[in-house]
Amino acid sequence: MPGIWVYSEDNTLARQLLTAGQKLKETMGQPLGVIAISGEEIHAFIAAGADKVYVLQGENSWPESYAGAVADIISKEAASVLLIGGTLRGKDVAAKVAAKRKTGLVTDALTVKYANNRIETTRLVYGGLAVRTEAVSLPALVTIPPRTYAEAEPAADRQGEISTIDAANKDTRLEIRNVCPIVREAVDISTAQRIVCVGRGLAKKEDLAAVEKLVKAIGAEIGCTRGLSEDYHWLPNERYIGISGQKVKPELYISLGVSGQVQHVVGMRDSKLIVAVDTNEKAPIFAAADYGIVGDLYEVLPLLTEAMANK
Amino acid sequence: MPKVLVCYKWVLDEQDIKIKAGDLSLDSGRAKGKISDYDKNAIEAAVLLVEKYGGSAAALTFGNTKVKQSLKDALSRGPGQAYWIGDDAIADKADAFITANILAAAIRKTDSYDLILCGEGSSDVYNQQIAPRIATLLEIPIVTFVKEIGIETEKVIATRKLGECTETIEIKGPAVISVLPEINKPRIPSLKQVMAAAKKPSAEIKVSDLGLARDDLEAKVVVLSDAGYVMNRKNILFKEASQADNVAKLVANLAQEGIS
Numbered sequence: 001m002p003g004i005w006v007y008s009e010d011n012t013l014a015r016q017l018l019t020a021g022q023k024l025k026e027t028m029g030q031p032l033g034v035i036a037i038s039g040e041e042i043h044a045f046i047a048a049g050a051d052k053v054y055v056l057q058g059e060n061s062w063p064e065s066y067a068g069a070v071a072d073i074i075s076k077e078a079a080s081v082l083l084i085g086g087t088l089r090g091k092d093v094a095a096k097v098a099a100k101r102k103t104g105l106v107t108d109a110l111t112v113k114y115a116n117n118r119i120e121t122t123r124l125v126y127g128g129l130a131v132r133t134e135a136v137s138l139p140a141l142v143t144i145p146p147r148t149y150a151e152a153e154p155a156a157d158r159q160g161e162i163s164t165i166d167a168a169n170k171d172t173r174l175e176i177r178n179v180c181p182i183v184r185e186a187v188d189i190s191t192a193q194r195i196v197c198v199g200r201g202l203a204k205k206e207d208l209a210a211v212e213k214l215v216k217a218i219g220a221e222i223g224c225t226r227g228l229s230e231d232y233h234w235l236p237n238e239r240y241i242g243i244s245g246q247k248v249k250p251e252l253y254i255s256l257g258v259s260g261q262v263q264h265v266v267g268m269r270d271s272k273l274i275v276a277v278d279t280n281e282k283a284p285i286f287a288a289a290d291y292g293i294v295g296d297l298y299e300v301l302p303l304l305t306e307a308m309a310n311k
Numbered sequence: 312m313p314k315v316l317v318c319y320k321w322v323l324d325e326q327d328i329k330i331k332a333g334d335l336s337l338d339s340g341r342a343k344g345k346i347s348d349y350d351k352n353a354i355e356a357a358v359l360l361v362e363k364y365g366g367s368a369a370a371l372t373f374g375n376t377k378v379k380q381s382l383k384d385a386l387s388r389g390p391g392q393a394y395w396i397g398d399d400a401i402a403d404k405a406d407a408f409i410t411a412n413i414l415a416a417a418i419r420k421t422d423s424y425d426l427i428l429c430g431e432g433s434s435d436v437y438n439q440q441i442a443p444r445i446a447t448l449l450e451i452p453i454v455t456f457v458k459e460i461g462i463e464t465e466k467v468i469a470t471r472k473l474g475e476c477t478e479t480i481e482i483k484g485p486a487v488i489s490v491l492p493e494i495n496k497p498r499i500p501s502l503k504q505v506m507a508a509a510k511k512p513s514a515e516i517k518v519s520d521l522g523l524a525r526d527d528l529e530a531k532v533v534v535l536s537d538a539g540y541v542m543n544r545k546n547i548l549f550k551e552a553s554q555a556d557n558v559a560k561l562v563a564n565l566a567q568e569g570i571s
């Protein structure tokens with residue numbers, strides 16, 4: 001029977017998607033199901049609103065290999081909607097399921113609702129310059145980024161149907177050789193309350209020392225634009241802020257020598273207060289800033305550090 | 312000696328798109344076209360593979376009739392030949408479903424390839440769907456989000472970068488790979504390469520020659536509206552000649568905002 005389905009290789013994300021799924025369940029009047037590749041949290045899914053849970057068991061542990069099995073369930077259940085957790089692995093599976101089932105798919109939806117017998121979504125386009133509203137005909141597939149929704153609250157005494165399915169997901173054409181966890185610095189700038197971000201206005205790597213003085217003086221973390229990490233390798237990749245890097249929401253964000261291309265601004269525009277220093281008065285960063293100083297960061301930085309250190 | 316095909320998209324340069332103050336609609340009237348930034352990495356990856364292991368690299372693009380303007384830039388980046396599909400009526404409504412159907416059919420029509428490379432997403436709409444969709448349609452494996460590619464005796468070795476780990480995968484037989492921007496730094500074509508590009512062959516493929524059913528060209532996702540993202544910031548600028556004065560004013564304002 002038609003229903004709303006949730007799939008993620010990450011159980012926490014699946015519980016977040018159940019929140020979105022429950023809203024669709026109300027508006028569409030259809031049951032809500034979860035497809036999982038681990039059987040550890042079946043009862044948590046049911047408590048969080050699932051009426052039915054499928055656990056896929058295959059001989060291949062690679063999450064990307066479950067696309068065929070997910071597509072089969074969608075077909076068998078005549079699903080109206082499949083919400084997929086928007087991790088990189090999830091997006092890979094989503095596009096494969098969409099191709100197998102000949103459906104539409106919306107990537108990284110910010111909002112999802114049912115209207116006019118289809119699913120309407122919003123998402124960012126043109127590097128974050130604009131929000132696009134789209135309509136997907138049913139059956140509709142949508143990937144939703146992690147942490148878009150809070151986890152669904154568990155309710156006591158909920159009942160649900162549980163099935164385990166053997167997934168024929170062996171693929172002799174691919175062999176996973178090794179998996180290495182990425183060793184990250186202890187700090188996570190996405191949760192920092194204050195950030196000083198440097199851009200290409202900084203002339204050389206050695207000048208980071210002067211920036212670090214300001215960072216210390218105000219108790220911040222240092223961040224950078226994509227160029228400084230990916231092209232110059234002056235700072236580690238997990239410190240670059242932008243659409244394909246970190247998205248940050250500190251109480252104070254100070255940018256030094258950042259021109260403010262939209263791809264960068266998307267990563268910081270939800271900050272509470274934004275301060276920018278740049279030589280070019282016409283730089284787009286000033287449109288994104290509460291306060292700006294038009295000037296050379298090499299002149300402004302020592303003065304600002306001193307002023308903030310004396311507070 | 313791999314035969315490599317690289318798919319690329321000709322997109323509007325988002326830096327040229329303006330948001331109209333009144334209704335927040337987008338004005339792309341003055342936007343120039345460019346090869347999607349992520350696809351420049353895919354083209355470079357294809358050309359580097361051929362430079363290292365021999366074989367050949369061809370490029371394929373689908374869009375409106377303006378995609379013809381992209382051929383010179385694409386070919387000056389190193390591929391030996393290009394195929395283009397330009398159809399205004401279809402491109403205007405093409406979602407990832409239609410685009411993948413067209414590209415997969417065009418790939419079947421042109422040749423058989425050992426490796427098909429794509430960028431991880433396009434710099435305009437960043438759907439990140441084309442590579443997995445065409446692999447599924449062509450019934451060959453896909454490895455997404457790759458930061459390194461090598462070839463070892465009949466096998467392609469691809470290293471992916473996911474949020475929490477890297478993964479190295481050995482692939483036997485033809486495959487699709489989508490590459491991350493960090494895989495390389497795309498070359499800036501020299502004058503000589505630009506001149507040479509003019510002599511390279513390019514062939515137009517018509518959608519009507521691809522044998523697609525009408526349903527394959529009906530969009531599943533339709534755009535209802537675009538609205539510029541609005542930032543409501545104070546936009547207070549300190550631009551006196553004396554930076555000491557500017558900093559003093561800034562610090563005073565920050566103090567009023569409760570930041571010291």
